[in-house]
């Protein structure tokens with residue numbers, strides 16, 4: 001089984017589940033957002049504030065492209081798979097792409113006030129805005145994913161086991 005790439009909306013648990021999954025598999029874990037922050041030497045909100053979203057997307061694309069030939073468990077950011085150029089990169093990778101699909105309710109429950117603040121895309125957004133943005137992005141996730149795993153009312157451990165089961169039986 002090849003190590004998967006996790007995609008999906010903010011708060012679905014890509015970072016959390018990816019960490020658990022890598023531990024269970026005994027494989028290295030790479031979180032694209034962590035790599036971006038290390039590369040920039042600053043937090044994502046601070047970079048967004050200074051340079052804006054399109055500069056962030058450029059760095060995101062470069063680090064994704066640089067990382068793709070490795071074999072880690074990879075967690076992307078919520079917007080990564082929604083950029084056409086990144087979709088092509090993800091589809092060309094040999095790793096299976098797994099969409100962690102969460103309901104609006106789960107997404108809102110998962111995102112604490114602190115989580116909300118760490119995500120500049122959500123600044124000044126209401127729950128209704130989030131729901132609309134999420135719906136508009138789902139078409140990209142569906143197009144990019146090899147498999148879809150629903151995360152509602154499941155622990156990270158259960159989700160990790162389900163991903164392994166699904167990939168082993170794919």
Ligand SMILES: Nc1ncnc2c1ncn2[C@@H]1O[C@H](COP(=O)(O)OP(=O)(O)O)[C@@H](O)[C@H]1O
Nearest residue numbers: 009010011012013014015016110111154155156
């Ligand atoms: N299955 C889960 N059950 C409960 N809380 C979760 C679950 N997955 C993620 N969380 C919580 O939701 C928040 C966002 O998780 P995170 O892994 O950062 O999501 P993403 O990387 O998809 O944006 C974190 O506070 C995390 O602890």
Ligand SMILES: O=C(O)C1=C[C@@H](OP(=O)(O)O)[C@@H](O)[C@H](O)C1
Nearest residue numbers: 009010011077078079119120121
């Ligand atoms: O959805 C987005 O556009 C973003 C999601 C974030 O990652 P998470 O999905 O891990 O929160 C991070 O990449 C950045 O704040 C932009």
Ligand SMILES: [Mg+2]
Nearest residue numbers: 014015033077
């Ligand atoms: Mg994350």
